Amino acid sequence: MYDLHTHTILSDGEMLPTELIRRMAVLGYTTVAITDHSDTSNTGEIVASLAKIRESAKIFGVRLLCGVEITHVPPSQIADLAKYAKEQGADIVVVHGETTVEPVAPGTNLAACGCRHVNVLAHPGLITIEEARLAAKNGVALELTSRGGHNRTNGLVAQIAREAKCQIVVDSDAHAPHDLLSERAKYIVAKGAGLTDAQCKEVISLNIDQFLGL
Numbered sequence: 001m002y003d004l005h006t007h008t009i010l011s012d013g014e015m016l017p018t019e020l021i022r023r024m025a026v027l028g029y030t031t032v033a034i035t036d037h038s039d040t041s042n043t044g045e046i047v048a049s050l051a052k053i054r055e056s057a058k059i060f061g062v063r064l065l066c067g068v069e070i071t072h073v074p075p076s077q078i079a080d081l082a083k084y085a086k087e088q089g090a091d092i093v094v095v096h097g098e099t100t101v102e103p104v105a106p107g108t109n110l111a112a113c114g115c116r117h118v119n120v121l122a123h124p125g126l127i128t129i130e131e132a133r134l135a136a137k138n139g140v141a142l143e144l145t146s147r148g149g150h151n152r153t154n155g156l157v158a159q160i161a162r163e164a165k166c167q168i169v170v171d172s173d174a175h176a177p178h179d180l181l182s183e184r185a186k187y188i189v190a191k192g193a194g195l196t197d198a199q200c201k202e203v204i205s206l207n208i209d210q211f212l213g214l
């Protein structure tokens, strides 16, 4: 099991990075990305801090992916910041997409879908087919989320992603222990978005190393 979108006290989450990893290990996760909120003020610091718990994660049997979630950054700056995050050693870059419950700047989805340094567009709201086709071309996955509010458009995201032949991922966007998902809960998010059983299985058991090219 994987989760490519989680938060810790390095931004607005409640758990220490190591606590999150420990809880995920107990739930049976093998790959966990910690992707704290970042902008131009803190991207390098988050990646550097997360690198310090690689050994702890390994001891608990979890493959840690050090990452960031580029959040509320002007769309014209997203590509450069994503590139910078990778240069600083990030394994994964998530972009905080145009969720319908926050005033995310219009153009954020397009900027993320057009950037090959971005791996996941989180909660992309009312994403268009043109944006999704661009995402497919650049290897950017579109996210189905369990997070309240952000999850309102999961059905549309799944439909557009399939039409554009775009990779789909299911993440928790966890900020607290009760946000973490069991395998059954992940399945419900995927199935509830309209995926078939076979598609749910494929999405939930995605080979992350292959997807990220690690």
Ligand SMILES: [Zn+2]
Pocket (backbone or CB within 6 Å): 007, 012, 013, 037, 175
């Ligand atoms: Zn947050």
Ligand SMILES: [Zn+2]
Pocket (backbone or CB within 6 Å): 005, 006, 007, 069, 122, 173
């Ligand atoms: Zn998030």
